[in-house]
Amino acid sequence: MALLEIKNLTLFIDTGDETVKALDKVNLRLDEGEIKALVGESGSGKTLIVRAILGAIPDTWSIKADRITYQGKSMQDMSPExxxxxxxxxxxxxxxxxxxALDPSVKIKEQIKESIPDEFIEKAWPWQQSKQREALAISLLHRVGIKNHGRYMNCYPHEIPADVCQKIMIAMALASEPKILIADDSTRGMESATKTQILRLLLKFNKTKKLAILFVSHDLLAITSMAHSMTVLYCGQTVESGKVKSLLKRPLHPYTKALLDSAPSFQVSLAPKSKLVALDGTIPTLQHLPIGCRLGPRCPNARKECVIVPSPRSIQDHLYSCHFPLHLPKSAKRKSIKVVSL
Incomplete structure (x- = not known):
């Protein structure tokens, strides 16, 4: 059973003048102990999916989905509490x-102590409970690699470097010993050494605690170094999903190939000072979405059939939505490809 499963998630946003479809039948599955990457350009809908999972949506947004489940229980049927x-x-x-994300008016020590669930504190006198919380807060900071805890415990967020703030956020996220950690582009703008340290930290908790991680990022190199599987989004639609090794070796969707080609790290034969490969045009706005396949106006393989929305198809757990996929194996060409029923 999947820890988290989303089927045909559609998100509507009321702009006042019209209602736009920001997400269109997005599918996502996260298993226990799995690291799944959520990839796509800015504006592809990655953060919207995170907000839909959290239920952090304003009144002008509405969600429609076949199911959004956590451990088999429908999150749509749950009360707010x-x-x-x-x-x-x-x-x-x-x-x-x-x-x-941190409260600028409260010291770090108090914010970490507040994130610790009451169930983790033994019943005792109030002053004893406060000492227990502080000891657990220090332990959490040590677990995320902050050894000199005394330097930061009595500081406010603006007095602390960004990389240390990120570690503190991870410590607070792990305080309740969750089963799923959603990292929403948590390494953006970081120096290479700091980014590597954060990624190793997440990978450590995945291996030691079987922590499932949904890793939202633009950084393909970071993703491929730690993720087990990857889901690619374009303009609010799921275009391809599968094991990272499979997608790197044989991307089936033109957009996935374009993403990989745009990263120099995956272009071994790329000559120095060569131009990077990029799709023509830009991602469309929600108010002016193309009909059919949303990549159509930018796709180098687009044909007249692309005015129809492609059905999701699967080859050995490698899912894609494209009328004219790339790099199909010979065995798949000889056999009929399975159409996924959603």
Whole structure:
């Protein structure tokens, strides 16, 4: 059974003048102990999916989905209180701007202590409970690699470097020992050494605690170094999903190939000072979405059939949505390809 499963998630946003479809039948599955990467350009809908999972959507947004389940239980049927309990204990989030996610008016020590669930504190006198919380807070900082805890415990967020703030956010996220950690572009703008340290930290908790991680990022090199599987989004639609090794070796969707080709790290034969490969045009706005396949106007393989939305298809757990896929294996060409029923 999947820890988290989303089927045909569609998100509508009321702009006042019209209603736009920001997400269109997005599918996502996260198993226990799995690291799944969520990839796509800015504006592809990655953060919208995170907000839909958390239930953090304003009144002008509406969600329609076949199912959004956590451990087999429908999150759509849960009361707001039940949803908050899951987000408090089972699903944790690390945002891309840690300094803005922390309370600027409260010292770090108090924020970490507040993130520790009451169930982890033994029944005792109030002053004893406070000491227990502080000891657990220090332990959490040590676990994420902050050894000199005394330097930061009595500081405010604006007094701390961004990389340390990110580690503190991870410590607070892990305080409740969650089963799922959602890292929403948590390494953006970091120096290479700091980014490597954060990624190793997440990988350590995945291996030692079987922590499932949904890793949202633009950084393909970071993703391929740690993720087991990858889902590629374009303009609010799932275009391809499968094991990372499979997608790197044989991308079936033109957009996935374009993403990989745009990263120099995956172009071994690329000559120095060569131009990087890039798709023509830009990602369309939600108010002016093309009909059919949303990549159509930018796709080098586009044909008249692309005005129809492609059905999801699967080859050995490698899912894609394209009328004219790339790099199909010979065995798949000889046999009929399975059409996935959603």
């Amino acid at each position: 039940q949803r908050r309990q899951i987000m408090r204990r089972e699903i944790a989030v690390v945002f891309q701007e840690p300094a803005s």
